[in-house]
Structure formats: C-alpha cells, structure tokens
Amino acid sequence: MRLTYALPLAGAATLASFAAHAETITVATVNNNDMIIMQGLTDEFEKAHPDIDLEWVVLEENVLRQRLTTDIATDGGQFDVMTIGTYEVPIWAKQDWLVELDDLPESYNEQDLLKPIRDGLSQDGSLYALPFYGESSMMYYRTDLFEQAGIEMPEQPTWEQVEDWASQINDPDNGVYGICLRGKPGWGENMAFVSTLVNTFGGRWFDEEWHPEINSPEWKEAVGFYVDLMNNYGPPGATSNGFNENQALFSSGKCGMWVDATSAAGRLYNPDESQVADKLGFAPAPIAETPKGANWLWSWTLAIPASSDAKDAARTFITWATSQDYIELVGETEGWTSVPPGTRESTYENPKYQEAAPFADFVLNAIQTADPTDSTLKPSPYIGVQTVNIPEFQAVGTQVGQMIGAALAGQQSVDAALDQAQRSVDRTMRQAGYYD
Incomplete structure (x- = not known):
C-alpha cells in the first residue's frame, strides 16, 4: 500500500515539481500492533520530511522473515528499511549485509537505549539496527x-x-x-x-x-x-x-x-x-x-540493507521512528499504553507512562535480567x-x-x-x- 500525502505548497507547478523529486523508500515490516501504529503515522513523517515518500510492505511474521532473508542474501534491493530482530542483526552485520549506523545525530541520544537491547544490535561496538520495540x-x-x-x-x-x-x-x-x-x-x-x-x-x-x-x-x-x-x-x-x-x-x-x-x-x-x-x-x-x-530477550528493529539505493532517506526514517520524539508522538496521539516499549530508559522514567502502565517496572526488570x-x-x-x-x-x-x-x-x-x-x-x- 502506497501512502502519499500532498502538502500545502504554492501552485500546481510547485506541487508537481515536489512530487517529481520526492524519494520513495520501501519499508518492510511485520503486522504487529506497534508497526501498524507506525504505518498509521506516515502522514506525520511525510509532513516533517516532504522530500521522502513511504511505501509499506506489511507481512505476517513467518512470511516477512522469508522475504527479507531471500532479498538480502541475493542482494535483491527490494527494500530500503527492513524490520528484523535481535537474531538477524549480528549475523547479517558480519556478512556486510547491513549499513553501519555510526554518526547518529546527538538528539537521538543513543545512550538512552536500554543496554541489553543496544548490545544485542551491535557488532564490534557499532550499531547495525535501531530498536523499534523490545521485549522479554x-x-x-x-x-x-x-x-x-x-x-x-x-x-x-x-x-x-x-x-x-x-x-x-x-x-x-x-x-x-x-x-x-x-x-x-x-x-x-x-x-x-x-x-x-x-x-x-x-x-x-x-x-x-x-x-x-x-x-x-x-x-x-x-x-x-x-x-x-x-x-x-x-x-x-x-x-x-x-x-x-x-x-x-x-x-x-x-x-x-x-x-x-x-x-x-x-x-x-x-x-x-x-x-x-x-x-x-x-x-x-x-x-x-x-x-x-x-x-526471552528480543527486539524488533529497523535496519538498512546494504543493497538500498536510498540509504540517507532510510536513515532519516529509522532515526525518526525509534526516537524519543516518536514515543512522545504515539503517547499523545494513541495513548501511553500504546507506545513502543522496551527500548529507552526515558520511557520508563516518564511519569505519563508510569501512570498508564502498571506493568512498566516489571517489564523493564524482565528485559534487564534476561541473559542470552x-x-x-x-x-x-x-x-x-x-x-x-x-x-x-x-x-x-x-x-x-x-x-x-x-x-x-x-x-x-x-x-x-x-x-x-x-x-x-x-x-x-x-x-x-x-x-x-
């Protein structure tokens, strides 16, 4: 499903020029509730980034894994953003199949990511995926x-x-x-x-x-x-x-x-x-x-395959979708029990989340004590x-x-x-x- 939103620009010619130059990135993700919410916020992302269009491929878990594994192993290049897990990230990073995510913007606050989750997505000290949500x-x-x-x-x-x-x-x-x-x-x-x-x-x-x-x-x-x-x-x-x-x-x-x-x-x-x-x-x-x-310990993450021809736009999207600002956006628009859990210390320190989620401390402890x-x-x-x-x-x-x-x-x-x-x-x- 392609979701594209027109912005209030001056004149049809300007709009046509914008549409012609917008870069499309294809995001493959799983049909879990948190990802459906992310897809539903396409409008918010595209308003903030009018030079990027999002195209979504949303699949059942087993089908998604099969499609993504085939594509990345064959250098297919069908997707610019892949939703993969703690299992795939270090293995695919060793194969040079994923883009290294160094030089993240300071505002992303990488140190805010929960350490067990961050460690599971790192190879030789570098992140190769950003956690969308984490779980035990x-x-x-x-x-x-x-x-x-x-x-x-x-x-x-x-x-x-x-x-x-x-x-x-x-x-x-x-x-x-x-x-x-x-x-x-x-x-x-x-x-x-x-x-x-x-x-x-x-x-x-x-x-x-x-x-x-x-x-x-x-x-x-x-x-x-x-x-x-x-x-x-x-x-x-x-x-x-x-x-x-x-x-x-x-x-x-x-x-x-x-x-x-x-x-x-x-x-x-x-x-x-x-x-x-x-x-x-x-x-x-x-x-x-x-x-x-x-x-268990698991994280669904957003990663950029090395085969993508839109790496910069993909990086812009995944840093947005895994940021503190995105969590705040979901909390304010969907309710605080709907925010992606298990990724950031700031989520569990947020009084709004603590009030809405009586399970918050319990879940945080389960994630932090799981030992792979x-x-x-x-x-x-x-x-x-x-x-x-x-x-x-x-x-x-x-x-x-x-x-x-x-x-x-x-x-x-x-x-x-x-x-x-x-x-x-x-x-x-x-x-x-x-x-x-």
Whole structure:
C-alpha cells in the first residue's frame, strides 16, 4: 500500500515539481500492533520530511522473515528499511549485509537505549539496527477467574502450578480455555516459546561440541508437557495460533492464562483494545527445573540493507521512528499504553507512562535480567535465550517447529517428532561443518 500525502505548497507547478523529486523508500515490516501504529503515522513523517515518500510492505511474521532473508542474501534491493530482530542483526552485520549506523545525530541520544537491547544490535561496538520495540516474556492471567477458583498467584509461578490452575479455570463450554500458548510453527513463532520452556526444564539445543540434543530426556519432558497442557486445556486449532492470534484470544476473554511477549501488555491494559483490561494480572514467566532461560530477550528493529539505493532517506526514517520524539508522538496521539516499549530508559522514567502502565517496572526488570549468554542449565556453545545465534538456526528452528506442530496436532507422537527433529538437525549441522 502506497501512502502519499500532498502538502500545502504554492501552485500546481510547485506541487508537481515536489512530487517529481520526492524519494520513495520501501519499508518492510511485520503486522504487529506497534508497526501498524507506525504505518498509521506516515502522514506525520511525510509532513516533517516532504522530500521522502513511504511505501509499506506489511507481512505476517513467518512470511516477512522469508522475504527479507531471500532479498538480502541475493542482494535483491527490494527494500530500503527492513524490520528484523535481535537474531538477524549480528549475523547479517558480519556478512556486510547491513549499513553501519555510526554518526547518529546527538538528539537521538543513543545512550538512552536500554543496554541489553543496544548490545544485542551491535557488532564490534557499532550499531547495525535501531530498536523499534523490545521485549522479554511474562505470564498474563485473568484475576477474576483466579479469584473464583481461590487461586493466589505466587511471586514466581512454576509450570506444575500452571497446569493445575489451567485444569481449574478451563471452561470450554463457556468459551474460556485454561491457557493459550503459541502453536504456529516457525523459529520465531512456536519455537520462541518452546525454546524457553526447554531451557527451564533443563534442556539445551546443542551440547558444547554442537551436537543437537533435541531428543534428550529434557526436551521430551518439556515438549510432552506442552502438548498435554495444550490438548487438555488449550483452544482448538492451536497450531494456527501465533503471537497475534493468541493476543486476540486473550484480549477477548477466551484464555485464562497466556505466556508470551511483554510487548502485549500495553494493548491488553488498553480498555479500547481489550475486554479484560480491568481484570488483568501479570507474573514472571513460569519455571520448572531452573529459572535459567525462562524468559526471552528480543527486539524488533529497523535496519538498512546494504543493497538500498536510498540509504540517507532510510536513515532519516529509522532515526525518526525509534526516537524519543516518536514515543512522545504515539503517547499523545494513541495513548501511553500504546507506545513502543522496551527500548529507552526515558520511557520508563516518564511519569505519563508510569501512570498508564502498571506493568512498566516489571517489564523493564524482565528485559534487564534476561541473559542470552547464560540461558541453559548445562553449558552451551551459543548465545541466545529463545534463539541460537548461528546462521543455520533459521532453518533448524523452523524444521523443529514444524515437527513439534505435528505432535501438537496429533499427527505423530512427541517421541517420534523429536527423534525426527534430532536426525534432521544433526544432518544440517554435519553439512554445515560443525562436526564430522
């Protein structure tokens, strides 16, 4: 969709001259709520920058990742701004696929960016993407259902407790399911959640020699628990539900609990967006054998591919969309629970945000305590909480996600799915030269 706005210039000839010289940049982004708000503020950007037109490509998460990876790996040049995550940025920067973002304007206040987020987007001390929003993960729950069942939320819930609570509040006859969790296959969809579940059950993706451990006892216990929990107390058709679908289910009152991204909190607390805004509780992501790796660390970012032929205009846009001024603009126009979270210290120091967002300090702590360098009970050779920071993980994670999706759908047993996944990942790692 092309969004172009005419400005009040003097005379048709002047307008035609302006239109002829405006530079168009193509922005590829994900169809999450914060990005839809960004797209809706196109008019504000173009008024301030009449020499730049924005053209938007807004895609579902799995499709976006596939399109962007293909384009940048082939030097396609279709996009001037790419919405990518903490996983891609350091890997693509090493390949010289991204523009280094040095010499940012002083007004951008780079030091205001939260350190865990900034560090994840840096390579050799330089930023290669700017964070649009950042997140960890947490548990949301319906306080009214918990009160009716006489359940008190502890300071740190466990997965064993979650299963018990789900059994008590599950009421499918009245359209309420005990728990909603991601089931849509994809390395950034179901595997973002499943990886943290495996972490806290004591598992890891790879041993210290890069051999996969996907059919280990820890994986089988974690994935078996997940499949049973969802089949017993989750909504039907869970393999179609990713972040956006579960957010819609929870905000419409159909889930008693939901464990997912902290970035959903603002929308769930907004009474214009959520039917459960007045009965919403939150708690840390549940743990099992260990607290390590139970809550993830992620940032959706805006980066400029080296193949762009409009780098200066793209830089102008991404510095605007990730600035303190943009956050203020969203707060004043959309409401303070709608501002992009998890990127700037100034957001969490802002009295307007603190008043509107009772979850603010909780989310900030979750982001600051997530540790990608120490996310597994046993030592591992990789960096990442819900991802493994190697180029092969995009394919590996998606393969495993599809097999776990098949187990969730009842198409094969958990053991069979994980044995198949183990063979597939072992083959990929051997071909990539990690071991003979």
